[in-house]
Amino acid sequence: MAFKIKVNGKTRTADVDPDMPLLWVLRDELDVKGPKFGCGAGLCGACTVHLDGKAVRSCQTPISAVGAKSVTTIEGLAAVSPAGRKLQAAWIAVDVPQCGYCQAGQIMQAADLLAAKPKPTDADINSAMKGNICRCATYTRIRHAIKVAAGLATA
Amino acid sequence: MAFDHIEEASRRTFLKVSAAAGGGMLMTFSVPMTAEAATAADSGPNDLTLNAYVKIAPSGKITIMAKNPECGQGIKTMLPMLIAEELDVDWADINIQQSPVDATKYGSQVAGGSFATPTHWVPIRQVGAAGKQMFVTAAAQTWSCPEGECRATLSKVEHMPTGRKLDYGKLAAKACSLPPPDLKTVVLKDAKDYRIIGKWTTGVDNQKLVTGQKLFGIDVVVPGMKYAVYEKCAVFGGKVKSANVDDIKKLKGVTDCFVVEGQSTDLMGLAPGVAIVGDNWWVINKARENLKIEWDEIGKGDQSSEKFAATAKTLAPKTPANSIRKDGDSAAALKGAAKTVEAYYSYPFLSHANLEPQNCTAHFKDGKMEMWAPSQNPQPGKTLVAKTLGMPEADVTVHLTRMGGGFGRRLMNEYMVEAAWISRVVKAPVKLVWNRADDMAHDPYRPGGFHAFKGGVDAKGNLVALEDHFISYGEGDKYLSAANMTNGEFPARFVKDLTFGSTNMPGGMPTGPMRAPTSNAMSFVFQSFLDEMAHAGGRDPLEFRLEILNRPMIPNPPPPARPGGAPGGGGPGFGGPGFVPERMIGVLQLVAEKSDWKNRDKLPKGRGKGIASYFSHQGYFAEVVDASVDKEGQITVHKVWVVGDVGGQIINPSGAENQVQGSAIDGISQALYGEITFDKGRTVQSNFHDYPLLRMNEAPETEVHFLLSKNSPTGLGEPALPPVIPALCNAIFQATGKRIRSLPIKPEMLTA
Numbered sequence: 001m002a003f004k005i006k007v008n009g010k011t012r013t014a015d016v017d018p019d020m021p022l023l024w025v026l027r028d029e030l031d032v033k034g035p036k037f038g039c040g041a042g043l044c045g046a047c048t049v050h051l052d053g054k055a056v057r058s059c060q061t062p063i064s065a066v067g068a069k070s071v072t073t074i075e076g077l078a079a080v081s082p083a084g085r086k087l088q089a090a091w092i093a094v095d096v097p098q099c100g101y102c103q104a105g106q107i108m109q110a111a112d113l114l115a116a117k118p119k120p121t122d123a124d125i126n127s128a129m130k131g132n133i134c135r136c137a138t139y140t141r142i143r144h145a146i147k148v149a150a151g152l153a154t155a
Numbered sequence: 156m157a158f159d160h161i162e163e164a165s166r167r168t169f170l171k172v173s174a175a176a177g178g179g180m181l182m183t184f185s186v187p188m189t190a191e192a193a194t195a196a197d198s199g200p201n202d203l204t205l206n207a208y209v210k211i212a213p214s215g216k217i218t219i220m221a222k223n224p225e226c227g228q229g230i231k232t233m234l235p236m237l238i239a240e241e242l243d244v245d246w247a248d249i250n251i252q253q254s255p256v257d258a259t260k261y262g263s264q265v266a267g268g269s270f271a272t273p274t275h276w277v278p279i280r281q282v283g284a285a286g287k288q289m290f291v292t293a294a295a296q297t298w299s300c301p302e303g304e305c306r307a308t309l310s311k312v313e314h315m316p317t318g319r320k321l322d323y324g325k326l327a328a329k330a331c332s333l334p335p336p337d338l339k340t341v342v343l344k345d346a347k348d349y350r351i352i353g354k355w356t357t358g359v360d361n362q363k364l365v366t367g368q369k370l371f372g373i374d375v376v377v378p379g380m381k382y383a384v385y386e387k388c389a390v391f392g393g394k395v396k397s398a399n400v401d402d403i404k405k406l407k408g409v410t411d412c413f414v415v416e417g418q419s420t421d422l423m424g425l426a427p428g429v430a431i432v433g434d435n436w437w438v439i440n441k442a443r444e445n446l447k448i449e450w451d452e453i454g455k456g457d458q459s460s461e462k463f464a465a466t467a468k469t470l471a472p473k474t475p476a477n478s479i480r481k482d483g484d485s486a487a488a489l490k491g492a493a494k495t496v497e498a499y500y501s502y503p504f505l506s507h508a509n510l511e512p513q514n515c516t517a518h519f520k521d522g523k524m525e526m527w528a529p530s531q532n533p534q535p536g537k538t539l540v541a542k543t544l545g546m547p548e549a550d551v552t553v554h555l556t557r558m559g560g561g562f563g564r565r566l567m568n569e570y571m572v573e574a575a576w577i578s579r580v581v582k583a584p585v586k587l588v589w590n591r592a593d594d595m596a597h598d599p600y601r602p603g604g605f606h607a608f609k610g611g612v613d614a615k616g617n618l619v620a621l622e623d624h625f626i627s628y629g630e631g632d633k634y635l636s637a638a639n640m641t642n643g644e645f646p647a648r649f650v651k652d653l654t655f656g657s658t659n660m661p662g663g664m665p666t667g668p669m670r671a672p673t674s675n676a677m678s679f680v681f682q683s684f685l686d687e688m689a690h691a692g693g694r695d696p697l698e699f700r701l702e703i704l705n706r707p708m709i710p711n712p713p714p715p716a717r718p719g720g721a722p723g724g725g726g727p728g729f730g731g732p733g734f735v736p737e738r739m740i741g742v743l744q745l746v747a748e749k750s751d752w753k754n755r756d757k758l759p760k761g762r763g764k765g766i767a768s769y770f771s772h773q774g775y776f777a778e779v780v781d782a783s784v785d786k787e788g789q790i791t792v793h794k795v796w797v798v799g800d801v802g803g804q805i806i807n808p809s810g811a812e813n814q815v816q817g818s819a820i821d822g823i824s825q826a827l828y829g830e831i832t833f834d835k836g837r838t839v840q841s842n843f844h845d846y847p848l849l850r851m852n853e854a855p856e857t858e859v860h861f862l863l864s865k866n867s868p869t870g871l872g873e874p875a876l877p878p879v880i881p882a883l884c885n886a887i888f889q890a891t892g893k894r895i896r897s898l899p900i901k902p903e904m905l906t907a
């Protein structure tokens with residue numbers, strides 16, 4: 001079945017099974033590789049993208065559920081999200097990544113948090129970010145980088 | 156690995172300078188890369204193989220080829236820092252590339268065993284300094300002045316009397332016609348003049364990572380590429396009796412499905428299975444639901460964790476089958492002790508759980524194999540592919556990709572040979588991607604184990620006798636990979652009457668090194684039991700350890716043969732070769748000071764601090780954990796203090812702190828959650844719901860200090876992990892009076 005979806009500002013088409021998760025449409029059909037495959041079960045957050053600015057797990061979102069909503073991935077975040085740009089700059093300055101595999105998902109989730117709560121508390125950060133696993137355990141720096149992006153700390 | 160081997164590495168470094176294609180200067184050099192390479196008795200052809208390069212273009216741009224794979228340990232940033240410092244160039248002018256895998260050019264390329272720092276520290280800087288000296292010579296010749304009037308800084312040589320300056324880029328053509336200086340004679344910078352070493356330097360790939368560029372193995376795209384999944388028997392090494400491949404081939408989106416005979420003996424080789432190939436990974440992964448495979452479980456279908464535990468219990472009171480160490484007469488010393496303690500410890504198997512599932516892309520074409528592999532140890536992968544497919548190694552090319560986590564998992568390369576085999580069958584480029592359940596079910600697990608301890612203290616409460624019967628996995632005196640124990644486990648060498656022995660149980664599962672191999676388990680059991688002995692003797696756990704460390708050391712018996720398995724396996728245990736007690740005393744005292752250890756009794760009820768220390772991979776670490784336990788047995792880890800002595804210079808403070816914080820939290824995650832169990836010969840856990848990893852809301856604050864000692868820098872990927880686990884368990888004892896003798900820590904252990 002042919003689907004038209006808006007990805008990072010461009011309309012793209014994919015002729016796929018309606019059940020196919022957005023993650024695999026993005027990665028294997030549209031060559032958008034920023035969203036990562038970690039668990040395929042909504043448990044790790046590596047695949048996090050935005051649907052109309054809200055963070056969702058793309059491995060749990062069938063293509064048929066996307067409809068007219070705009071899909072933003074890490075590749076397109078800077079173009080539409082001032083908070084996203086600040087987060088990316090903070091991630092570099094704080095030197096967050098180790099292997100880096102989880103970090104696209106972490107930043108997408110953090111951008112959703114800052115859009116809702118521009119000055120998050122530690123409790124806000126915990127509850128927003130606890131669905132995103134970092135196997136390298138860079139949590140200390142993720143927390144710090146979010147605060148830097150929010151203007152609550154310096155790098 | 157002893158330090159004379161590191162010096163040996165330095166002695167064998169070889170530098171060649173030539174004109175670069177397209178102008179500029181090319182410095183190629185060799186560095187023996189691993190303990191194995193550095194200690195090999197017959198030095199072999201690799202020794203004089205040039206395995207890395209630096210190119211200085213006429214424009215002044217500098218390219219450094221990074222040869223070691225990057226899995227998150229920061230090596231791709233750190234090694235170029237060393238060159239750039241001594242070459243004396245601006246860090247901003249540097250462009251770093253990842254080299255392809257080619258043993259004939261780059262020598263051994265391994266990320267494991269924390270060897271990169273000690274083996275590169277001197278030779279890589281010497282190469283940089285030699286380059287700088289050649290630019291000085293070239294400038295002096297240009298100006299016809301003595302070299303002593305010239306000095307080089309930031310990619311320029313300056314004629315000091317006149318202030319004239321020449322860029323490296325302009326000097327490159329002349330410099331590369333000069334003979335390179337003898338590396339032993341080049342003068343290295345004084346540490347106080349460092350501009351790059353010791354400065355907070357952010358990862359060279361950060362910009363690409365935060366914008367989602369394609370860096371990882373799983374992101375590789377080759378034109379015309381197909382996707383593959385590979386179903387193996389859940390019972391390790393089981394063979395395919397029959398499979399409904401024709402039904403699968405009819406499914407929409409499936410282009411091929413076939414049985415791979417493989418073999419059952421090497422679980423890290425090409426195991427038997429069924430491959431499904433198609434145009435979208437999700438489609439073929441879903442097609443697996445329709446697979447009907449009849450397996451031959453090769454007699455291993457009744458193995459279970461429960462049975463292993465029961466067998467271990469019956470073996471524990473018996474005489475150990477193997478002797479690991481015997482000093483004095485521990486039986487007599489126990490009899491004479493004022494107080495004795497017996498305790499039985501156990502820890503589970505663990506999965507590496509890399510966040511990027513194992514994957515590899517292979518393209519077989521015209522008799523040659525080209526591969527893109529996220530591997531920590533690609534050279535043996537290349538050999539495995541060539542051997543299994545019966546082709547010359549020269550016909551296998553491997554490109555390295557960034558890895559979504561290593562931790563030792565990617566020292567193994569079975570995903571490479573699977574991808575290669577499937578590509579040759581379907582005659583197309585193929586990207587094989589495992590799903591999370593595959594990854595959990597087919598890991599070279601950190602082996603579990605059991606320890607039956609007996610210890611005795613004298614009337615003063617000092618440790619006078621120790622016995623350990625280690626029940627592990629293997630046959631006779633051959634341990635499964637990373638299931639061994641060294642004869643130097645602390646407090647060996649400090650207790651006159653001490654016996655270590657082991658008995659192995661046959662185990663049919665794959666095992667292998669995981670971050671701080673063997674140490675990650677030994678630290679838990681030994682540092683916890685020492686805490687028990689300190690309490691039995693009525694002594695402060697810190698002071699109890701310091702008393703032991705202040706005793707004269709008993710010489711080590713000759714080291715046993717290096718344990719089998721991949722590089723990175725079996726780091727020297729605490730007390731093993733090279734151990735300097737004063738350095739451990741130093742980190743223990745500093746961590747006690749930083750964590751306000753002496754006031755720990757003032758913590759509220761249900762909250763406690765625990766201490767532990769461990770020596771591995773030449774790093775000395777002491778850690779204190781502050782944790783509390785509530786009525787339901789729920790644990791909150793408030794803070795971890797880490798003090799490490801990894802030599803006199805932290806090369807990249809950012810990378811160093813990140814590694815240490817990650818190691819500490821990784822250890823806490825293992826202690827609270829990590830557990831792989833087997834039932835009916837299969838792994839029970841399948842994803843992060845039943846193999847949880849610690850999350851943001853549970854991550855403690857971490858405070859990291861480095862104690863700078865007058866020693867060469869050593870690696871940081873591993874040694875900060877082992878002590879955090881017993882430090883947490885000892886904190887829980889302090890908080891609740893309950894001793895944790897089995898991991899992971901479960902709330903029910905704390906409520907009973």
Ligand code: FES
Pocket residue numbers: 036037038039040041042043044045046047048057058059060
């Ligand atoms: S891959 Fe989607 S949550 Fe893990």
Ligand code: FES
Pocket residue numbers: 097098099100101102103133134135136137138227510559560
């Ligand atoms: S940086 Fe490796 S998983 Fe987060």
